Amino acid sequence: MHHKLLISLFVALLVSSCAAPVQTPPAAYVAPNSGALARLQVRSLKLAGPAIFYSFDDPRTCSGGRIITDTWASQGVLKGSTAVRADEPVTVWLSYLAPGERSCNIVRTFKPHTDKNYLAYALATETGCSLSIQDITDPSNPRNEQTFVPRTYVPTSVAQRPHCVAADIDAQLAKPRKPNLSGMKMEELAPLLPANSENAK
Amino acid sequence: MNRGPGVRAMVLSRYVVLSLLATFVASAAQGMEPEKLFKLVSPSVWLVRTFDRDGLPLSSGSAVVIRPHALITNCHVLGEAGSFSLVKDKVSFKGKLEQVDLERDLCLIAVTDEHFKAPAVTVADSDQLTVGQRVMALGNPRALEMTLSDGLISRLQKNDDEQLEAIQTSAPFSPGSSGGGLFDMEGRLVGITQRIDVLAGSQNLNFALPINWLMNLTERSKVQLDEYYRANAKTMSISK
Numbered sequence A: 001m002h003h004k005l006l007i008s009l010f011v012a013l014l015v016s017s018c019a020a021p022v023q024t025p026p027a028a029y030v031a032p033n034s035g036a037l038a039r040l041q042v043r044s045l046k047l048a049g050p051a052i053f054y055s056f057d058d059p060r061t062c063s064g065g066r067i068i069t070d071t072w073a074s075q076g077v078l079k080g081s082t083a084v085r086a087d088e089p090v091t092v093w094l095s096y097l098a099p100g101e102r103s104c105n106i107v108r109t110f111k112p113h114t115d116k117n118y119l120a121y122a123l124a125t126e127t128g129c130s131l132s133i134q135d136i137t138d139p140s141n142p143r144n145e146q147t148f149v150p151r152t153y154v155p156t157s158v159a160q161r162p163h164c165v166a167a168d169i170d171a172q173l174a175k176p177r178k179p180n181l182s183g184m185k186m187e188e189l190a191p192l193l194p195a196n197s198e199n200a201k
Numbered sequence B: 001m002n003r004g005p006g007v008r009a010m011v012l013s014r015y016v017v018l019s020l021l022a023t024f025v026a027s028a029a030q031g032m033e034p035e036k037l038f039k040l041v042s043p044s045v046w047l048v049r050t051f052d053r054d055g056l057p058l059s060s061g062s063a064v065v066i067r068p069h070a071l072i073t074n075c076h077v078l079g080e081a082g083s084f085s086l087v088k089d090k091v092s093f094k095g096k097l098e099q100v101d102l103e104r105d106l107c108l109i110a111v112t113d114e115h116f117k118a119p120a121v122t123v124a125d126s127d128q129l130t131v132g133q134r135v136m137a138l139g140n141p142r143a144l145e146m147t148l149s150d151g152l153i154s155r156l157q158k159n160d161d162e163q164l165e166a167i168q169t170s171a172p173f174s175p176g177s178s179g180g181g182l183f184d185m186e187g188r189l190v191g192i193t194q195r196i197d198v199l200a201g202s203q204n205l206n207f208a209l210p211i212n213w214l215m216n217l218t219e220r221s222k223v224q225l226d227e228y229y230r231a232n233a234k235t236m237s238i239s240k
Helices: A002-014 A169-174 A186-192 B005-030 B034-044 B211-239
Strands: A037-044 A051-058 A063-070 A079-085 A090-098 A102-110 A117-124 A129-135 A149-151 B045-051 B057-067 B070-073 B083-088 B091-094 B096-101 B106-110 B134-139 B147-158 B164-169 B181-184 B188-196 B206-210
Touching: A037 A063, A051 A117, A063 A079, A090 A117, A090 A129, A102 A129, A102 A169, A149 A169, A186 B083, A186 B096, A186 B211, B034 B045, B034 B057, B034 B134, B034 B147, B034 B181, B057 B134, B057 B188, B096 B211, B106 B211, B134 B188, B164 B188, B188 B211, B206 B211
Parallel strands: A037 A117
Antiparallel strands: A037 A079, A051 A063, A051 A090, A090 A102, A102 A149, A117 A129, B045 B057, B045 B083, B057 B070, B070 B106, B083 B091, B096 B106, B134 B147, B134 B181, B147 B164, B164 B206, B181 B188, B188 B206
16 A cells, blocks of 8 residues: 555656646556467666666557566565567657656667566666666577667646657668667767768758 | 907807897887877877857867868767868867768868978788787877877677777777877787777777778768768758
8 A cells, every 4th residue: 555655646746747637546466378489677776766677568669657666675676577469569768766856867769579577677867777688598698679769758637648659660770770879869969070971962 | 160360250240149139029019119109190180179150169079180171070070060180289270071971980180271281190900900919099089189098909809700890908098088099019000999888897998990891981971971862952941
């Protein structure tokens, strides 16, 4: 009972800036038990504030949020393990309320493969949070998941989801993700860029 | 058989020549002294000073001359800049961005000013590097011009196809070193100093980009720029 109340309070805090009334907290995630499946494990170090790890019924529009695990279930850490649908997009949402009521929200989509084992790892500091997903099917050789696509988080009311824009998520998932060592977008060099080349016309 | 004094002297002189030769070969294998190396390569390493779109100072980094009038640096050195200059010994030249490989964080800069006479460095084959090999980093950490540091190649980071992806070195570098040179003890450029691991508990984990990546910079830049221009043209036509 206490647990549910805390979740309701956290959800209310997350959406306190929205006009729409807060309804019941999101339902628990129900793991699929047939078809192509993969396993998703969720972990974090001990977090200073409350956190919830969700998946969505609709991974494209991020509607129908379901709680996979939260910090109340395991004394301040995220700890869970569940089956997820394989070979189709899965969108996860890490929502963390840092001390001082600073919220941190990360939404990511990836495409798990059949029978693979994935680890979603949440890290949080006083100023923010991060989320990684690794393929740990071979635990001695964990690999960063290559189909891990960042989504734009759109804060809105719980009742009114979506929390992310659908955009061209399928195209992005299909495209192999290239490392970007500069961590930059071309726009950041815009004033310096050389004139357009012939091929771009 | 008893050897006369003349034969003994000949054997001795041969021994002396061989010893001298061995000393010379050994010192050649160790490479040049750091002072000599600095003298050789420092004219080719420049400070990059960036300015925002209002012309106000923004940040600084390093760049290395790889051809006459052409320098290589890290793209992140130029991030958010409206313009930039190459600076050395209080002399400054305007730079122009020519090629961009954001994925590998390598950008090619041109300096068209005819007074820019900086010599190009010699480039080594970074695929031939070995762990334990001594190297020197030269750059401008915190805008402290021409800071030389030394270390070893600590690790060669390779991908699944055994291609070199990063050179980990114990030669320390700091913010502002980005785009500087990592040199072998022959004074040849083996890498471009790019990043440090700043996670709590990390010690002296520094990474440079393999210099062999220069070989396909032109084509990779073209692909990335064309993709950007195409996407931009599409956005512009949609917003019209």
